[in-house]
Amino acid sequence: MPDLAVETHGIVRTFRDGSVRALDGVSIAIPRGRVFGLLGPNGSGKTTMVRILSTIIRPDEGSATVNGFDVVRQADAVRRSIGLAGQFATVDDNLTGLENLRMMGRLNHLDHATVRVRATQLLEQFGLAEAARRNVKTYSGGMRRRLDLAAALVASPPLLFLDEPTTGLDPQSRQDLWGFIEGLVESGTTVLLTTQYLEEADRLADELAVLDHGRIIAQGTSSELKARLGATVLSLTFSTTADAERGALLLADLTTKPAFVEGDVVDLTVTAGPAAAAEALRRLDAADLVVTGLALREPSLDDVFLTLTGHHAPDGAAEEPIAGSGRRRR
Amino acid sequence: MSVSGAPTTSAEWRWAVRDVWTMGRRNILALVRIPVSFVFALVQPVMFVLLFRYVFGGAIRVPNGQYVNFLIPGILVQTTIFGAIGTTIGLAEDLQRGLIERFRALPMARMAVLAGRTVSDLLRNVVVLLVITGMGFLVGFRPTGSLISYVGASVLMLFFAYALSWGFAYVGLAAPNSETAQAMTFPVIFPLTFASSIFVPVAFMPSWLQVFARNQPVSQVAEAVRGLMLGVPHGHATWIALAWAVGALVVLAPLATRRYRRVA
Ligand SMILES: Nc1ncnc2c1ncn2[C@@H]1O[C@H](COP(=O)(O)OP(=O)(O)O)[C@@H](O)[C@H]1O
Ligand SMILES: [Mg+2]
Numbered sequence: 196m197p198d199l200a201v202e203t204h205g206i207v208r209t210f211r212d213g214s215v216r217a218l219d220g221v222s223i224a225i226p227r228g229r230v231f232g233l234l235g236p237n238g239s240g241k242t243t244m245v246r247i248l249s250t251i252i253r254p255d256e257g258s259a260t261v262n263g264f265d266v267v268r269q270a271d272a273v274r275r276s277i278g279l280a281g282q283f284a285t286v287d288d289n290l291t292g293l294e295n296l297r298m299m300g301r302l303n304h305l306d307h308a309t310v311r312v313r314a315t316q317l318l319e320q321f322g323l324a325e326a327a328r329r330n331v332k333t334y335s336g337g338m339r340r341r342l343d344l345a346a347a348l349v350a351s352p353p354l355l356f357l358d359e360p361t362t363g364l365d366p367q368s369r370q371d372l373w374g375f376i377e378g379l380v381e382s383g384t385t386v387l388l389t390t391q392y393l394e395e396a397d398r399l400a401d402e403l404a405v406l407d408h409g410r411i412i413a414q415g416t417s418s419e420l421k422a423r424l425g426a427t428v429l430s431l432t433f434s435t436t437a438d439a440e441r442g443a444l445l446l447a448d449l450t451t452k453p454a455f456v457e458g459d460v461v462d463l464t465v466t467a468g469p470a471a472a473a474e475a476l477r478r479l480d481a482a483d484l485v486v487t488g489l490a491l492r493e494p495s496l497d498d499v500f501l502t503l504t505g506h507h508a509p510d511g512a513a514e515e516p517i518a519g520s521g522r523r524r525r
Numbered sequence: 526m527s528v529s530g531a532p533t534t535s536a537e538w539r540w541a542v543r544d545v546w547t548m549g550r551r552n553i554l555a556l557v558r559i560p561v562s563f564v565f566a567l568v569q570p571v572m573f574v575l576l577f578r579y580v581f582g583g584a585i586r587v588p589n590g591q592y593v594n595f596l597i598p599g600i601l602v603q604t605t606i607f608g609a610i611g612t613t614i615g616l617a618e619d620l621q622r623g624l625i626e627r628f629r630a631l632p633m634a635r636m637a638v639l640a641g642r643t644v645s646d647l648l649r650n651v652v653v654l655l656v657i658t659g660m661g662f663l664v665g666f667r668p669t670g671s672l673i674s675y676v677g678a679s680v681l682m683l684f685f686a687y688a689l690s691w692g693f694a695y696v697g698l699a700a701p702n703s704e705t706a707q708a709m710t711f712p713v714i715f716p717l718t719f720a721s722s723i724f725v726p727v728a729f730m731p732s733w734l735q736v737f738a739r740n741q742p743v744s745q746v747a748e749a750v751r752g753l754m755l756g757v758p759h760g761h762a763t764w765i766a767l768a769w770a771v772g773a774l775v776v777l778a779p780l781a782t783r784r785y786r787r788v789a
Contacts, residue, residue, distance in 0.1 A: 246626075249630040250629070250630060251626055251629045251630055271632055274630060274631055274632040275632045277630070279627065279630045281623055281626060281627060283623050285622060285623035285624050285626065285627045287551065287555070287624060288622070289554065289555035289558050289559060290551065290554060290555070290558075294551075294554065298547060298551055299631075301543070301544075301547045302544060302547055302548075302628070302631045302632075302633040302637075303631060303632060303633075304540055304543075304632055304633070330558065346627075
């Protein structure tokens with residue numbers, strides 16, 4: 196096995212006879228055993244990248260190797276060495292969870308005994324053992340996602356592609372799924388993850404690339420990017436404008452950028468949110484200043500875009516998961 | 526596996542056959558799970574049998590013998606052709622739900638998705654054919670040919686429908702969504718089944734229509750099936766029908782396969 200699980204050079208892919216440039220020269224390298232996060236708003240090219248790397252479509256220009264195999268010339272070898280969980284949980288509604296996993300196992304050309312063992316094992320691992328013999332139609336969104344992930348893991352691939360694994364999930368299901376992904380990483384699986392959520396990328400990925408209109412506009416470890424992007428915003432509301440200005444002076448050394456005062460609200464950019472909040476409250480209390488409101492705000496993808504590009508994330512970059520089944524890809 | 530995706534070695538062929546079986550089994554499981562789709566496949570031919578046997582049939586005169594004996598072989602041909610449209614719907618749904626996308630990232634044989642689908646639809650057609658055959662006997666159908674040629678007629682129409690299902694597979698892959706997929710088959714299927722000798726002898730039609738109606742493939746299949754089931758001479762219709770079926774398969778299967786490679 197090569198040291199790099201994924202290596203691409205200048206991938207270009209267009210649609211609609213060249214009028215849509217979904218990817219415009221993307222080069223990434225993912226060392227084995229790492230989690231790589233591809234962060235970008237809707238339409239930035241995340242899914243197109245995953246589809247090229249999983250041999251579903253071919254690049255127009257550039258080259259890509261996956262586990263050392265060329266995605267165009269050695270597509271079948273690539274397919275034998277990857278697992279894919281697409282943007283929309285694609286499991287067969289007419290089958291049970293168990294049948295879905297067995298089908299995936301057989302189509303991965305595992306032998307009968309392995310298929311049976313793996314299917315049972317994965318259902319257990321993903322908390323679906325009780326629902327194993329129920330039609331997938333009756334599953335909740337979170338259960339479908341888990342089954343979808345399990346289906347990608349049937350052949351125990353060393354490399355996993357996860358395209359927006361938690362979009363559309365409720366917070367609890369999202370936490371659960373993050374837990375599963377972290378478990379996989381611990382056991383040595385390499386992961387390429389796409390997401391619209393900075394929080395998700397931050398929690399799961401060792402290294403990040405930010406995608407905008409098919410180009411990578413920033414790349415680095417999550418802490419490198421964070422340092423560039425500024426971290427948490429501590430927002431304090433005072434009862435008067437005069438108090439706000441006094442407060443801003445008192446707290447000037449807590450913030451990494453100049454404090455931002457607007458009316459009776461003071462915004463401070465801080466590195467460690469909770470600690471800074473506690474310290475701020477202590478000082479303000481000692482100075483007899485009354486705080487009427489306090490909020491800690493993590494930077495959103497939109498904040499990132501604003502910082503990196505000077506423009507807001509393109510239309511549709513969701514702050515919150517879009518509920519429901521969403522658009523089905525054709 | 527070769528770059529083109531077609532199996533080359535014998536081991537690859539073994540896997541390919543297993544993949545077809547896996548896919549076919551999955552489709553059959555779905556059929557058993559949602560018997561509604563089965564019922565739908567049956568409702569329409571049952572309606573046609575009743576409609577033509579008891580409503581229109583009295584007004585239709587056929588050259589020799591009773592109309593019911595003319596009608597039922599024709600209805601069976603129509604039923605198997607309509608049954609093959611299921612391929613369109615099944616594939617369009619798989620495509621829309623993203624399943625085909627997922628299959629394309631698997632090391633399975635590329636042809637297995639289409640072959641598994643057409644084979645399972647063929648099996649469904651066999652069951653539908655048996656049911657409608659039983660129905661035909663209930664309403665008075667009395668074939669007078671030998672059992673061998675009766676079975677031969679059944680195999681012939683199933684084979685013809687199977688060949689067509691590759692064309693329907695193409696439509697399913699080309700359709701924008703599963704709702705329109707079925708409707709897209711109608712402009713081809715309606716003229717072929719109704720401007721044919723399925724329900725009435727072609728001689729009853731206006732002469733301009735007769736040329737088409739007499740020579741188009743569905744009429745040839747209907748003539749052959751009727752001739753075989755009733756044990757009456759029917760010229761070369763069996764061979765012509767067989768040639769149409771083989772021709773359709775040879776043309777439509779590669780067309781659908783190419784389309785499958787291109788869907789993205
Ligand atoms: N099959 C396709 N046909 C036409 N345009 C496409 C197709 N797939 C993607 N695109 C376009 O390419 C761009 C990138 O899409 P995509 O990779 O799906 O982005 P993301 O996954 O980041 O939302 C978008 O403008 C999208 O409309
Ligand atoms: Mg996407």
